[in-house]
Amino acid sequence: MFWENKLDSWVNQVRHQAALPLRLELWNGKRFDFSQDPHVTVKVPEASSLPYLLTPSLSNLGTAYVEGKLDIEGNVDEIIDVGSTLARKTLQPTGKFGRLTRHIRHNRKLDSEAIRYHYDVSNDFYRIWLDENMVYSCAYFENGNETLEEAQLKKIDHILTKIQLKPGQTLLDIGCGWGALVLRAAEKFGARCVGITLSENQHALATERIKQAGLADRVEIRLQDYRDVTGTFDRITSVGMFEHVGLRQLPDYFSRMRALLADDGFAMNHGITSTDIDSGSTPYGGGEFIGKYVFPHGELPHISLVLKSMQESGLETLDVENLRRHYAKTCGIWASNFENRADRIRAAVDERRFRIWRVYLAGCSYAFANDWVAIFQVLCTKSGRPASALPWSRRYMYS
CATH class of the missing domain: 3.40.50.150 (Vaccinia Virus protein VP39)
Incomplete structure (x- = not known):
């Protein structure tokens, strides 16, 4: 119930900030549309997948898709555009979501x-x-x-x-x-x-x-x-x-x-x-x-x-x-x-x-x-x- 309450708040926040061609379908049959003409559908198979969505960094969204925590349907260019817009509208490009300089060990x-x-x-x-x-x-x-x-x-x-x-x-x-x-x-x-x-x-x-x-x-x-x-x-x-x-x-x-x-x-x-x-x-x-x-x-x-x-x-x-x-x-x-x-x-x-x-x-x-x-x-x-x-x-x- 905790994550579902957070989801309701998040949906309202996103709808207020951008009209995305996005539909969200939950494991329990609930559905949220973020515009009148959604082209991209994100399917959430279980409640444990919600944290990836509620902090929609490109890393979180990408990881969830790759690991099967989220299923996504639609044109791939529109999928990327929706994901990038979600990240840009809901996250600040600072801290771990900013342009971090990583010095990686090489040999x-x-x-x-x-x-x-x-x-x-x-x-x-x-x-x-x-x-x-x-x-x-x-x-x-x-x-x-x-x-x-x-x-x-x-x-x-x-x-x-x-x-x-x-x-x-x-x-x-x-x-x-x-x-x-x-x-x-x-x-x-x-x-x-x-x-x-x-x-x-x-x-x-x-x-x-x-x-x-x-x-x-x-x-x-x-x-x-x-x-x-x-x-x-x-x-x-x-x-x-x-x-x-x-x-x-x-x-x-x-x-x-x-x-x-x-x-x-x-x-x-x-x-x-x-x-x-x-x-x-x-x-x-x-x-x-x-x-x-x-x-x-x-x-x-x-x-x-x-x-x-x-x-x-x-x-x-x-x-x-x-x-x-x-x-x-x-x-x-x-x-x-x-x-x-x-x-x-x-x-x-x-x-x-x-x-x-x-x-x-x-x-x-x-x-x-x-x-x-x-x-x-x-x-x-x-x-x-x-x-x-x-x-x-x-x-x-x-x-």
Whole structure:
């Protein structure tokens, strides 16, 4: 009875603050509508589930859905919008619901375990909802009307053009995924490439794809930590990897990149960033949910910390491009693919993991669209080079 009385008060509070397209159905047959046209239905199977709802942080709501404490029906984009509005209208973005800066312990063992948790779900799982080249990073919609496949190839070409990759040059791709970038670099740009990953599944499939393309003499895929790479490379790319590095480890990460880069080389870091100046996580418990269920030990720096860490490590920033709009669209397409192919995905993974990824992909699209997170491509070179070695303008990137 205690929780039911609290629920009545909470319902009145929410109705007063916002007209949400939400219907609430309880285990005892009671029903509450929060507008005349509800599109999202939250089903509460038992009274013990109510605390998740009455403190509707994104972490609480997400946890309740993933663990089966709440069932939710409706379009996934509307589900995310309703959940975010509930959190925003009923919670203050301070304290544990604010943009907390988390300094997480990192070491090789923990980093390797985190990578395997996220990327070794199964190759078939990712193949269902990614593009045909299995590129799991922000696409580049030059005109806004490209297909996902077209936009992913444009992203790779955009990166390789920015770093001025030329035939015969050596390229290191840190966090190479399933090998799409190194394949393109070898096939179209004539480079000799090394791709590294900590994911055994990615390593196996990328190696097979290289063999099938007849590029084994020009591309090597290694199961290797970036801290263990030796030698020098004319060009270095890191796409969607440094989110796993850690805030305190950024200077060491960029120092390692500098040590591996040729004196006249160029490097590109493409990664997600926080929009909080103190590198805080996404508000209302969104970061807590992702850390718990999706990216263990992940940390997002603000772009200012990225640039500061690069400079401290002896790298000069040459160009910075914000692709936030592009990632909102990319994640939106992934989320749509996920919904449209739900039967195939449920056959590949259990219900718990299905629910995690369902809300994660749609939630990421919302976060990028609403400036909770951003993403930047940062082009750099070794500090101290003569000005004559630098390009006059950005025109070459689009020629």
